[in-house]
Amino acid sequence: MPSDNPSRPRAGAAAFLLAQVGHEAARRFAERLTGIDLTPPLAGALRVIGADPGRSQRAVAEQLGMLPSQLVVLVDELESRGLLERRRDRADRRRYGLHLTAAGERALLDVASAGREHGSAFLAALTDEEADTVRVLLGRVADHHGLTPWVHPGFRAFGTGRPAPRTPQEPPGRGSSQAG
Numbered sequence: 001m002p003s004d005n006p007s008r009p010r011a012g013a014a015a016f017l018l019a020q021v022g023h024e025a026a027r028r029f030a031e032r033l034t035g036i037d038l039t040p041p042l043a044g045a046l047r048v049i050g051a052d053p054g055r056s057q058r059a060v061a062e063q064l065g066m067l068p069s070q071l072v073v074l075v076d077e078l079e080s081r082g083l084l085e086r087r088r089d090r091a092d093r094r095r096y097g098l099h100l101t102a103a104g105e106r107a108l109l110d111v112a113s114a115g116r117e118h119g120s121a122f123l124a125a126l127t128d129e130e131a132d133t134v135r136v137l138l139g140r141v142a143d144h145h146g147l148t149p150w151v152h153p154g155f156r157a158f159g160t161g162r163p164a165p166r167t168p169q170e171p172p173g174r175g176s177s178q179a180g
Contacts, residue, residue, distance in 0.1 A: 018138075029114070032117065033114060036114060040152065041155070042078060044152055044155065045060070046078060046104060048060055050108045054097035055098060056089075057072065057075060065153070081103075082104075083107050084104050085098075085101055086098060
């Protein structure tokens with residue numbers, strides 16, 4: 001269905017619209033997180049660690065697509081806030097597993113609540129059926145591009161100042177804005 005607003009670009013600019021909407025969604029979610037004193041990277045790390053407790057920093061960093069040395073900054077911050085603890089692995093005493101504390105579990109519930117509220121508010125212009133269709137279609141696009149489910153691609157560039165690397169499915173130059 002074409003946009004009701006004739007000033008909106010057509011299908012050829014879908015990638016731009018996705019970037020525009022994605023940026024706004026991220027900005028608004030970051031605003032919501034200030035109410036629970038978290039940043040998006042801290043909330044994301046909390047969610048990933050809470051989903052699979054006991055994994056090493058290396059395993060969590062790999063899932064997030066970032067260097068373990070970069071994850072240390074987030075883990076240290078979560079630990080200093082009493083939301084996370086490092087526990088020595090019983091099977092391998094050299095390894096530490098990451099676990100949420102009771103306060104971390106409560107913070108994770110707050111993040112989930114903020115996420116649900118954000119999702120509803122952000123898609124308020126759509127009917128429930130339209131919102132479901134958008135979620136399904138965006139999920140297919142994300143899968144096609146090899147994006148890790150529930151991991152923001154910004155983690156790949158955390159602390160590097162470089163954009164996330166191109167995925168193998170994305171040919172060079174595709175989707176770029178080249179004058180022609």
